[in-house]
Amino acid sequence: MSQTSQQRPPREKRAPRREEEQPWVPRTELGKKVAAGVITSMDEIYANGLRIQEAGIIKKLLPDLRTEVIDVGMVQTMTPNGQRTKFKAMVAAGNENGYLGIGQGKSKQMRVAIEKATTNAYLNVSPVKLGCGSWECRCDQSHSVPFKVRGKGGSVVVEIVPAPRGLGLVAGGKIRNLLKLAGLKDAWTTAKGSTATMNSTSKAVLECLRQTFSQG
Structure with missing residues (x-):
């Protein structure tokens, strides 16, 4: 007598866990002004020569900034207790509209190294002046660099x-x-x-x- 095997229902795929980002609590005087809406643009910061010390400032003023991991690797060092391995990561942050920053980070865990590199990339964001410096084009659009x-x-x-x-x-x-x-x-x-x-x-x-x- 043959036994009919019962098919198990397919398992539902679980969505990957997403760690909730902690709300930004400004610690510097500049951060508090940005959070309060006193300073509303990056131009105001650069015009006054202010120093950005919090990644939250960049996230607040440039919400369209996106990050990309551009390099990862391992660093191995010898210590009296043996070989120690750390991960290193490099992350670029830009909004494809005139801002770019690059940062590095190291840690025993790759995830932490990427997080550190991302924070440093935000802190290193610099303005890029776009334009059209090509003698072949001479248009008025910001699609290239203004000069070599x-x-x-x-x-x-x-x-x-x-x-x-x-x-x-x-x-x-x-x-x-x-x-x-x-x-x-x-x-x-x-x-x-x-x-x-x-x-x-x-x-x-x-x-x-x-x-x-x-x-x-």
């Missing part, structure tokens, strides 16, 4: 040249992602040195973009 800029980080040298509208970002994958986060749509780039080292490459790119304000 050059930045150095370690052994890496990066140069960003204005490009006409519609060309796109002529750059390597990692550099292209950073430029896109900053808000650039069209640009030529050249990179020399050990570009595989993301630490140096990201510093060179960030220095380039900061020069759009310092030189402009």
Whole structure:
């Protein structure tokens, strides 16, 4: 006599747990002014030369900022008690409209390292001046850099040249992602040195973009 096997109902997939973000409690004088609505834009902070010491300030004034993990790895060191391993992470934060920051973090846990890198990326957010510096285009839209800029980080040298509208970002994958986060749509780039080292490459790119304000 054959026994009919009863099919079990498929298990429902559980949604991944999302840790609730703790509400921001400002601790600095600048943070309290931002939370109270006294300061409502990043331009006011830069115009007065104020120092940002809380990531919550950036999140409040730039709610459209998004983060992207651009590099992860491990650091192993020898101690009297044996080998110790730590994780390191690098995160970029940008709103694709004129702001970019890059931060690093280390911890025994990868998740904590990414959280530290994210916080540092917020604190390092800098304005990027967009424009059209291409003689082939000469439009009035902010799709590229206003002029050629050059930045150095370690052994890496990066140069960003204005490009006409519609060309796109002529750059390597990692550099292209950073430029896109900053808000650039069209640009030529050249990179020399050990570009595989993301630490140096990201510093060179960030220095380039900061020069759009310092030189402009």
